[in-house]
Amino acid sequence: xxxxxxxxxxxxxxxxxxxxxxxxxxxxxxxxxxxxxxxxxxxxxxxxxxxxxxxxxxxxxxxxxxxxxxxxxxxxxxxxxxxxxxxxxxxxxxxxxxxxxxxxxxxxxxxxxxxxxxxxxxxxxxxxxxxxxxxxxxxxxxxxxxxxxxxxxxxxxxxxxxxxxxxxxxxxxxxxxxxxxxxxxxxxxxxxxxxxxxxxxxxxxxxxxxxxxxxxxxxxxxxxxxxxxxxxxxxxxxxxxxxxxxxxx
Amino acid sequence: xxxxxxxxxxxxxxxxxxxxxxxxxxxxxxxxxxxxxxxxxxxxxxxxxxxxxxxxxxxxxxxxxxxxxxxxxxxxxxxxxxxxxxxxxxxxxxxxxxxxxxxxxxxxxxxxxxxxxxxxxxxxxxxxxxxxxxxxxxxxxxxxxxxxxxxxxxxxxxxxxxxxxxxxxxxxxxxxxxxxxxxxxxxxxxxxxxxxxxxxxxxxxxxxxxxxxxxxxxxxxxxxxxxxxxxxxxxxxxxxxxxxxxxxxxx
Ligand SMILES: Nc1ncnc2c1ncn2[C@@H]1O[C@H](COP(=O)(O)OP(=O)(O)O)[C@@H](O)[C@H]1O
Ligand SMILES: [Mg+2]
Numbered sequence: 001x002x003x004x005x006x007x008x009x010x011x012x013x014x015x016x017x018x019x020x021x022x023x024x025x026x027x028x029x030x031x032x033x034x035x036x037x038x039x040x041x042x043x044x045x046x047x048x049x050x051x052x053x054x055x056x057x058x059x060x061x062x063x064x065x066x067x068x069x070x071x072x073x074x075x076x077x078x079x080x081x082x083x084x085x086x087x088x089x090x091x092x093x094x095x096x097x098x099x100x101x102x103x104x105x106x107x108x109x110x111x112x113x114x115x116x117x118x119x120x121x122x123x124x125x126x127x128x129x130x131x132x133x134x135x136x137x138x139x140x141x142x143x144x145x146x147x148x149x150x151x152x153x154x155x156x157x158x159x160x161x162x163x164x165x166x167x168x169x170x171x172x173x174x175x176x177x178x179x180x181x182x183x184x185x186x187x188x189x190x191x192x193x194x195x196x197x198x199x200x201x202x203x204x205x206x207x208x209x210x211x212x213x214x215x216x217x218x219x220x221x222x223x224x225x226x227x228x229x230x231x232x233x234x235x236x237x238x239x240x241x242x243x244x245x246x247x248x249x
Numbered sequence: 250x251x252x253x254x255x256x257x258x259x260x261x262x263x264x265x266x267x268x269x270x271x272x273x274x275x276x277x278x279x280x281x282x283x284x285x286x287x288x289x290x291x292x293x294x295x296x297x298x299x300x301x302x303x304x305x306x307x308x309x310x311x312x313x314x315x316x317x318x319x320x321x322x323x324x325x326x327x328x329x330x331x332x333x334x335x336x337x338x339x340x341x342x343x344x345x346x347x348x349x350x351x352x353x354x355x356x357x358x359x360x361x362x363x364x365x366x367x368x369x370x371x372x373x374x375x376x377x378x379x380x381x382x383x384x385x386x387x388x389x390x391x392x393x394x395x396x397x398x399x400x401x402x403x404x405x406x407x408x409x410x411x412x413x414x415x416x417x418x419x420x421x422x423x424x425x426x427x428x429x430x431x432x433x434x435x436x437x438x439x440x441x442x443x444x445x446x447x448x449x450x451x452x453x454x455x456x457x458x459x460x461x462x463x464x465x466x467x468x469x470x471x472x473x474x475x476x477x478x479x480x481x482x483x484x485x486x487x488x489x490x491x492x493x494x495x496x497x498x499x500x
């Protein structure tokens with residue numbers, strides 16, 4: 001697969017909870033190396049889209065194909081997709097009973113069947129990359145939120161994923177820690193990683209994203225180049241949302 | 250590792266295991282120095298204590314496995330497994346342990362003669378079934394207390410359900426469940442005395458035999474109570490130290 005090829009294709013997916021429709025025939029595709037920011041009001045289905053892409057939620061209709069593998073009920077397909085797709089959560093979700101190093105080395109050893117030394121070597125390189133080389137033997141509770149989120153990013157990268165999903169990675173952080181996480185994400189984007197980022201950090205989206213997707217009511221209502229989207233949004237909901245954010249910020 | 254063993258909790262852990270061993274192997278010596286009726290029966294007391302510990306440890310371990318299985322059953326998405334686990338816990342917790350022991354001993358062989366076990370294994374089966382039902386509740390609560398976000402993180406890394414449970418859920422659930430599991434184990438140690446009903450020569454059986462032969466209940470029962478207290482105290486110390494040791498990393 002070369003840069004620019006479609007790596008994730010989402011075709012008319014529907015996700016319902018009871019009579020509530022969280023995703024309403026959403027179709028979108030993502031290309032290798034692309035950084036896409038997903039924005040929109042709370043409850044509009046942004047997290048649900050990310051979560052269906054690695055099957056933390058099962059879609060009720062439509063098709064999702066990741067790196068040529070269709071997400072269906074075949075557990076092998078699901079595991080294969082999950083191994084290629086890393087996810088970073090708003091609440092970090094580090095394994096609290098494990099050291100930073102063990103958090104990062106667990107999946108490569110269990111899933112990729114790497115030897116401990118190899119997994120540790122990779123983990124230490126990644127910790128270096130996210131600026132936490134000195135913290136390998138600490139437990140998550142001994143780290144700040146920003147540090148925990150950087151560990152979570154390193155943990156996901158340790159699986160050498162082809163795609164990284166970020167679900168509001170800085171929303172749970174104190175303001176002074178937001179930048180250290182965004183910095184790591186910027187570096188990652190520069191390195192060519194395919195990234196889907198749900199975020200309220202408009203500065204980041206404007207600067208780093210190749211494309212912005214705006215969600216409202218379980219649908220994508222606007223999609224485009226960030227410069228154009230932020231200066232001249234066309235959909236009234238997007239206009240209202242952006243002006244609200246500006247006033248709040 | 251060496252430096253780790255220096256902290257107080259590790260000392261208590263190692264100390265209580267050694268203490269239990271020493272207690273069991275050397276108990277008869279100090280007891281033998283006591284006047285009749287205890288002194289002459291020292292060997293019997295120590296053999297009884299050994300049997301009590303064997304019953305407790307073997308049933309305790311089997312009960313832990315049963316507890317994990319029943320807890321998983323209770324949390325299963327498959328209704329039949331849930332019903333089975335609920336039924337098991339309901340029956341065991343709703344009937345007396347003595348009845349359960351007698352049932353395994355007398356009633357099971359009626360179903361099939363192959364189910365006729367010796368007294369020790371009969372007691373082990375009944376005791377582990379019993380403690381397993383109580384453990385199930387404790388473990389289920391522990392599993393529920395592990396944040397779902399961590400399970401999702403593990404799954405999103407590609408870990409199978411099995412490894413997610415083994416590496417992420419279980420270690421944290423055990424830590425959370427440890428205090429109730431420890432009190433279940435201590436209850437088990439005391440409840441193992443009911444095995445005397447089917448003729449297992451454990452500590453309580455010994456005391457009643459020695460008492461019956463000597464007609465001196467006071468010193469006999471006092472001795473046995475002291476031995477039970479020594480055993481339960483060792484267990485409590487061990488559990489407390491283990492709990493503090495495992496608390497590492499927990500905020
Ligand atoms: N497990 C669930 N059960 C029921 N409703 C849910 C569940 N998860 C999300 N929802 C609903 O789906 C909608 C979309 O949620 P979400 O994708 O998390 O929104 P966003 O990330 O854009 O804020 C919300 O209205 C939310 O309440
Ligand atoms: Mg969300």
